[in-house]
Amino acid sequence: MSRAFAAGDKALVLDRKGRRYLFTLKDGGQFHTHTGFVSHEAIIGQPEGVQLRSTNGAWYQAVRPTLADFILKMPRGAQVIYPKDLGPILLLADIFPGAVVLEAGVGSGALSMTMLRAGARIVGYELRSDFAARAQANVASFLGPEAAERYRVEERDVYEGIDETGLDRVVLDLPEPWRVVKHAESALHPGGIFVAYVPSIMQVAQLREALAASAFSMAETQEVLLRTWHVEGNAVRPDHRMVGHTGFLTSARLVGPPTGA
Ligand code: SAH
Numbered sequence: 001m002s003r004a005f006a007a008g009d010k011a012l013v014l015d016r017k018g019r020r021y022l023f024t025l026k027d028g029g030q031f032h033t034h035t036g037f038v039s040h041e042a043i044i045g046q047p048e049g050v051q052l053r054s055t056n057g058a059w060y061q062a063v064r065p066t067l068a069d070f071i072l073k074m075p076r077g078a079q080v081i082y083p084k085d086l087g088p089i090l091l092l093a094d095i096f097p098g099a100v101v102l103e104a105g106v107g108s109g110a111l112s113m114t115m116l117r118a119g120a121r122i123v124g125y126e127l128r129s130d131f132a133a134r135a136q137a138n139v140a141s142f143l144g145p146e147a148a149e150r151y152r153v154e155e156r157d158v159y160e161g162i163d164e165t166g167l168d169r170v171v172l173d174l175p176e177p178w179r180v181v182k183h184a185e186s187a188l189h190p191g192g193i194f195v196a197y198v199p200s201i202m203q204v205a206q207l208r209e210a211l212a213a214s215a216f217s218m219a220e221t222q223e224v225l226l227r228t229w230h231v232e233g234n235a236v237r238p239d240h241r242m243v244g245h246t247g248f249l250t251s252a253r254l255v256g257p258p259t260g261a
Helices: 067-073 083-092 110-117 129-143 145-149 177-187 201-212
Strands: 010-015 020-024 030-033 036-039 050-053 059-063 100-104 121-126 151-155 167-172 188-198 216-222 229-232 235-238 248-254
Touching (some): 020 030, 020 067, 067 083, 067 129, 083 110, 110 129, 110 145, 167 177, 177 188, 177 201, 177 216, 177 248, 201 248
Parallel strands (some): 121 151
Antiparallel strands (some): 216 248, 229 235
């Protein structure tokens, strides 16, 4: 469904060189660059793809930002998980509309937004009140009030326990996920899924040991390598630079210990 830009909508503006600027449209607002400015009025009421000229004649074009665009530009407290890993986490955790998810810590809310977008109901545990507030503001700002209602963040330490029971999923991005394994065992329903993102392989080893000694099984660890390409005329080749490392993804399912059949 295509809808004209309105005041309050977010716009992603591209320049000739492909640089991207993201802002919220306001009546009377102006988008300033080194080539003068474009008034928001030139975008409001127009469809996506509208072409613009700044006061100094530079060319711009406006579309709505995607979730990935917003995550890369949104205000951050903690480091975010990048789109490269967010997509795979959605399928590893098998997030579905109505899935009840415990997420800790929520940080800037990038992972929260991704799971909310897929329809999850999230209880977030976050140590820092400033991060909790930032994540909630980011969710409300990009996803709006309907998603914000499916998102509750509590200021607390998940290492001390999880109050919820019968959870569908436990999804973690914090330094010591092995300290959550016991809590997740009693908080998830049988068949529930545990997913943790950690940057270091030492953390993976410690987590896998804890999972192996628990009622979880089907444990798997993976990393996602993404290589973008330069495509220009006859120069069609991988980009010279790539992000070599972000984090490791570990998943497991609560199915009870083997009965020795
Ligand atoms: N996945 C988030 C980023 C999380 S950063 C995103 O994509 O935006 C890790 C967060 O975990 C930090 O905000 C930190 O404050 C929080 N944290 C660390 N230990 C915690 C604990 N024991 N309980 C709850 N939150 C914790």
